[in-house]
Amino acid sequence: MAKPKKTPRPKAETPKGFRDYFGAEVTQRAEMLRKIAGVYHRYGFDALESSGVETVEALGKFLPDVDRPNEGVFAWQEDADADKPGDWLALRYDLTAPLARVYAQHRNDLPTPYRRYAMGPVWRNEKPGPGRFRQFYQCDADTVGAPSVAADAEICAMLADCLEEVGIERGDYIVRVNNRKVLNGVMEVAGLSGDDKEAERGIVLRAIDKLDRLGPEGVRALLGEGRKDDSGDFTDGAGLTDAQADVVMGFMQAKRETGAATVARLRELVDGSVIGMQGADELEMIADLMAAGGYSADRVEIDPSVVRGLGYYTGPVFEAELTFEIKDDKGRVRNFGSVAGGGRYDDLVKRFTGQEVPATGVSIGVDRLLAALHAKGRLTSAAVGPVVVTVMDKTRMAEYQAMVAELRQAGIRAEVYLGNPKNFGNQLKYADRRDSPVAVIAGGDEFDNGVVQIKDLILGAKMAENATLEEWKDRPSQYEVPRADLVAKVLEILELNR
Amino acid sequence: MAKPKKTPRPKAETPKGFRDYFGAEVTQRAEMLRKIAGVYHRYGFDALESSGVETVEALGKFLPDVDRPNEGVFAWQEDADADKPGDWLALRYDLTAPLARVYAQHRNDLPTPYRRYAMGPVWRNEKPGPGRFRQFYQCDADTVGAPSVAADAEICAMLADCLEEVGIERGDYIVRVNNRKVLNGVMEVAGLSGDDKEAERGIVLRAIDKLDRLGPEGVRALLGEGRKDDSGDFTDGAGLTDAQADVVMGFMQAKRETGAATVARLRELVDGSVIGMQGADELEMIADLMAAGGYSADRVEIDPSVVRGLGYYTGPVFEAELTFEIKDDKGRVRNFGSVAGGGRYDDLVKRFTGQEVPATGVSIGVDRLLAALHAKGRLTSAAVGPVVVTVMDKTRMAEYQAMVAELRQAGIRAEVYLGNPKNFGNQLKYADRRDSPVAVIAGGDEFDNGVVQIKDLILGAKMAENATLEEWKDRPSQYEVPRADLVAKVLEILELNR
Numbered sequence: 001m002a003k004p005k006k007t008p009r010p011k012a013e014t015p016k017g018f019r020d021y022f023g024a025e026v027t028q029r030a031e032m033l034r035k036i037a038g039v040y041h042r043y044g045f046d047a048l049e050s051s052g053v054e055t056v057e058a059l060g061k062f063l064p065d066v067d068r069p070n071e072g073v074f075a076w077q078e079d080a081d082a083d084k085p086g087d088w089l090a091l092r093y094d095l096t097a098p099l100a101r102v103y104a105q106h107r108n109d110l111p112t113p114y115r116r117y118a119m120g121p122v123w124r125n126e127k128p129g130p131g132r133f134r135q136f137y138q139c140d141a142d143t144v145g146a147p148s149v150a151a152d153a154e155i156c157a158m159l160a161d162c163l164e165e166v167g168i169e170r171g172d173y174i175v176r177v178n179n180r181k182v183l184n185g186v187m188e189v190a191g192l193s194g195d196d197k198e199a200e201r202g203i204v205l206r207a208i209d210k211l212d213r214l215g216p217e218g219v220r221a222l223l224g225e226g227r228k229d230d231s232g233d234f235t236d237g238a239g240l241t242d243a244q245a246d247v248v249m250g251f252m253q254a255k256r257e258t259g260a261a262t263v264a265r266l267r268e269l270v271d272g273s274v275i276g277m278q279g280a281d282e283l284e285m286i287a288d289l290m291a292a293g294g295y296s297a298d299r300v301e302i303d304p305s306v307v308r309g310l311g312y313y314t315g316p317v318f319e320a321e322l323t324f325e326i327k328d329d330k331g332r333v334r335n336f337g338s339v340a341g342g343g344r345y346d347d348l349v350k351r352f353t354g355q356e357v358p359a360t361g362v363s364i365g366v367d368r369l370l371a372a373l374h375a376k377g378r379l380t381s382a383a384v385g386p387v388v389v390t391v392m393d394k395t396r397m398a399e400y401q402a403m404v405a406e407l408r409q410a411g412i413r414a415e416v417y418l419g420n421p422k423n424f425g426n427q428l429k430y431a432d433r434r435d436s437p438v439a440v441i442a443g444g445d446e447f448d449n450g451v452v453q454i455k456d457l458i459l460g461a462k463m464a465e466n467a468t469l470e471e472w473k474d475r476p477s478q479y480e481v482p483r484a485d486l487v488a489k490v491l492e493i494l495e496l497n498r
Numbered sequence: 499m500a501k502p503k504k505t506p507r508p509k510a511e512t513p514k515g516f517r518d519y520f521g522a523e524v525t526q527r528a529e530m531l532r533k534i535a536g537v538y539h540r541y542g543f544d545a546l547e548s549s550g551v552e553t554v555e556a557l558g559k560f561l562p563d564v565d566r567p568n569e570g571v572f573a574w575q576e577d578a579d580a581d582k583p584g585d586w587l588a589l590r591y592d593l594t595a596p597l598a599r600v601y602a603q604h605r606n607d608l609p610t611p612y613r614r615y616a617m618g619p620v621w622r623n624e625k626p627g628p629g630r631f632r633q634f635y636q637c638d639a640d641t642v643g644a645p646s647v648a649a650d651a652e653i654c655a656m657l658a659d660c661l662e663e664v665g666i667e668r669g670d671y672i673v674r675v676n677n678r679k680v681l682n683g684v685m686e687v688a689g690l691s692g693d694d695k696e697a698e699r700g701i702v703l704r705a706i707d708k709l710d711r712l713g714p715e716g717v718r719a720l721l722g723e724g725r726k727d728d729s730g731d732f733t734d735g736a737g738l739t740d741a742q743a744d745v746v747m748g749f750m751q752a753k754r755e756t757g758a759a760t761v762a763r764l765r766e767l768v769d770g771s772v773i774g775m776q777g778a779d780e781l782e783m784i785a786d787l788m789a790a791g792g793y794s795a796d797r798v799e800i801d802p803s804v805v806r807g808l809g810y811y812t813g814p815v816f817e818a819e820l821t822f823e824i825k826d827d828k829g830r831v832r833n834f835g836s837v838a839g840g841g842r843y844d845d846l847v848k849r850f851t852g853q854e855v856p857a858t859g860v861s862i863g864v865d866r867l868l869a870a871l872h873a874k875g876r877l878t879s880a881a882v883g884p885v886v887v888t889v890m891d892k893t894r895m896a897e898y899q900a901m902v903a904e905l906r907q908a909g910i911r912a913e914v915y916l917g918n919p920k921n922f923g924n925q926l927k928y929a930d931r932r933d934s935p936v937a938v939i940a941g942g943d944e945f946d947n948g949v950v951q952i953k954d955l956i957l958g959a960k961m962a963e964n965a966t967l968e969e970w971k972d973r974p975s976q977y978e979v980p981r982a983d984l985v986a987k988v989l990e991i992l993e994l995n996r
């Protein structure tokens with residue numbers, strides 16, 4: 001008789017493109033987000049937490065870089081009701097689309113302007129790659145219903161404050177500001193403003209959005225005849241004349257020594273365009289507001305070479321760049337680069353309500369900023385290991401428990417060893433594995449004499465590395481103290497090793 | 499010619515069973531979770547954050563109350579690869595199933611025992627009801643790989659500490675402990691231990707798990723012939739004799755004045771059963787460890803009437819109950835009830851690895867505990883409104899911005915009014931809507947004279963309610979101060995209204 005087939009064991013694996021975060025990875029991120037939330041709060045922003053799940057209908061197509069609606073989201077259909085098919089639901093892919101839904105849904109109960117911040121995971125159904133995950137954190141702040149450019153300026157100032165609050169020093173970052181309206185003015189001046197020029201404008205927008213990747217020459221090619229990429233594929237260009245392309249290129253290269261000079265140069269470029277002049281005025285206003293708030297140009301500057309998102313936003317565009325150098329994977333020195341971006345977009349809730357509502361906001365790249373803090377050594381090791389009270393005599397568990405309770409009540413991270421206590425070596429290996437600063441040891445002799453042994457594991461580790469160092473000559477790595485002095489002695493050792 | 503049909507506008511709605519959380523709802527929960535994480539950390543637990551998405555294969559069937567695998571989860575299938583169908587993915591429905599997967603996947607890199615805590619949203623594909631949502635928070639701590647009952651005792655102590663840390667006072671809570679092994683001993687004594695009695699044991703387990711809902715008489719009926727419920731449906735009973743049912747009921751009613759007396763009573767009930775005696779010994783050990791750690795019986799007690807989850811767990815079972823009274827929806831006074839529960843389960847990773855790994859843990863009901871803190875008035879209003887700097891003269895925006903920057907740099911939550919400034923009444927309505935404590939007012943006259951007007955909105959509101967109160971007689975609700983004294987005066991008013 002054939003044996004019944006066994007069900008194979010399930011694989012213990014994260015789904016492709018997802019990962020687990022352990023210990024300090026979790027607490028350091030939480031701490032960074034808490035500091036950022038504190039700054040957002042100080043600026044008058046209120047917390048909003050929507051759920052991870054939205055209807056596909058409400059999410060709609062909002063991702064700037066994706067052509068087909070709902071491409072790139074995780075979606076599923078609800079079970080059918082008696083009389084109609086189930087709704088399609090999806091995981092949110094950013095925090096802006098849910099904000100649009102929330103504002104449209106609750107607009108009568110929300111203050112105007114509505115300043116909100118949100119932080120949490122978002123999901124993208126994309127091909128995972130090295131360092132590219134399908135769930136990651138976003139951390140946004142947006143002001144809805146404020147047409148004034150003061151709202152944009154405020155967000156630039158807040159971004160600078162956030163970076164300093166989490167540990168990026170002044171001089172190590174710059175918030176750079178540009179304006180889509182100036183670009184629109186440039187297009188007008190270049191003769192690209194007619195209804196019949198929509199295709200060309202689209203190509204121009206896509207081309208300048210690629211400045212980071214293709215460089216000025218690549219963009220120039222796309223403004224003109226077109227460009228063949230490394231794989232041999234040819235991308236059609238906008239077909240601009242040299243004179244037209246010069247104006248567009250001039251916009252991206254308009255940065256001068258001072259903000260005033262830059263704005264003056266932009267005014268030259270958009271001379272005759274109402275929208276262009278308005279954009280230049282807005283940039284000047286932002287520069288004035290920054291100066292009035294004490295944010296000098298070494299923190300927030302006008303820089304028309306900021307092009308990322310220029311095709312998506314409708315007014316001011318901003319980006320925070322970290323300017324210190326790091327080595328990349330191949331050992332080359334380069335600037336750390338962008339950690340946050342945002343701008344003004346005026347069609348936030350239009351698809352729900354038909355009304356245009358102005359909005360401006362910023363999104364901080366949580367993982368990028370954490371990586372920057374790591375590179376700068378700004379992450380305090382929140383992962384201080386626990387004091388481990390070892391178990392020499394299983395029948396004395398209540399006494400070990402009393403020790404650990406005393407330590408915890410004094411605010412010290414501490415635990416009793418809870419594995420099999422037979423092999424004492426394993427207990428010390430465990431303490432080592434946990435990065436324990438101190439081990440407490442008490443067996444029959446100690447209990448008889450009313451004492452405990454306290455082992456300084458950090459000093460022990462240092463001495464094992466280099467036993468001759470003078471400074472440790474007079475410091476023992478193990479102490480016998482009266483039981484009553486347990487907490488005081490542990491505190492003393494923790495203090496010494498700080 | 500027919501007009502082209504317009505696409506209807508999407509509905510701005512949360513999916514059924516989901517909701518949005520605003521302002522203080524978000525920050526108060528975050529603050530409570532931060533405090534609990536602090537206690538978990540002090541006990542030596544490390545943070546773990548897995549993603550919201552798992553493979554259906556890894557999740558398996560782990561929900562205790564659900565018969566069909568994957569019933570109750572949100573699931574979808576990945577796109578097919580060239581050669582094979584896509585994996586089924588699902589949103590996690592709790593934090594225990596992901597822990598099992600993580601431990602099985604990373605067990606060679608994790609310390610043993612592995613103490614981990616996790617907090618975050620989970621999703622259940624269930625029919626939503628009043629107060630029942632399909633996304634909610636869990637907040638768990640578990641110790642994996644520690645067979646010792648000291649691990650269970652530690653979690654009971656930690657649970658008590660967590661409740662006090664978030665603001666539940668001693669005397670307002672009790673952690674109650676029971677043990678599945680004692681119940682197994684009771685079954686043995688009642689002659690229900692044979693392989694042929696599995697069906698009866700199953701009915702007994704399900705019956706006692708319903709004690710909260712059905713009361714002792716209902717359970718007694720299910721232990722015997724069976725029970726007809728209010729709708730007329732009949733549930734078959736276990737068919738125990740009166741003598742057998744008496745032993746089982748005796749177990750649930752074994753609680754005596756002291757822990758020692760309760761354990762003595764349990765020893766009588768399970769006399770002759772090895773497993774039952776072992777369970778009684780474990781309860782005694784837990785009581786001893788609690789006493790040694792300073793956790794007296796008014797904080798953690800042995801109580802065999804704790805039956806929730808007894809059918810699921812394999813050893814100690816615990817539950818935290820809040821003992822203060824509240825009024826329910828119908829105005830009846832009752833105890834607040836359970837806010838956390840847990841116990842020992844020894845098959846955590848067996849389905850992945852084939853190995854039994856002992857584990858014990860606790861899950862705190864985040865929403866229940868928040869509701870309790872709300873009922874006790876323990877939630878500080880983290881929702882302090884911002885100081886609003888009003889806009890009397892649009893062209894002076896830079897000067898208003900400078901004021902608000904000064905206030906923020908002094909740590910004061912503050913903002914410039916960013917809506918349309920034309921109607922000054924709307925600005926004060928906005929400040930009211932935001933619960934602003936103070937409004938700052940400056941127009942042409944003030945700028946000319948180098949002063950600002952500072953309006954105490956909290957006092958103003960109080961005076962509007964009751965203008966005769968003596969204590970406010972000498973306090974004006976509006977001050978004119980030199981511009982240089984802006985920050986000092988605002989601080990003074992905030993202090994007065996604290």
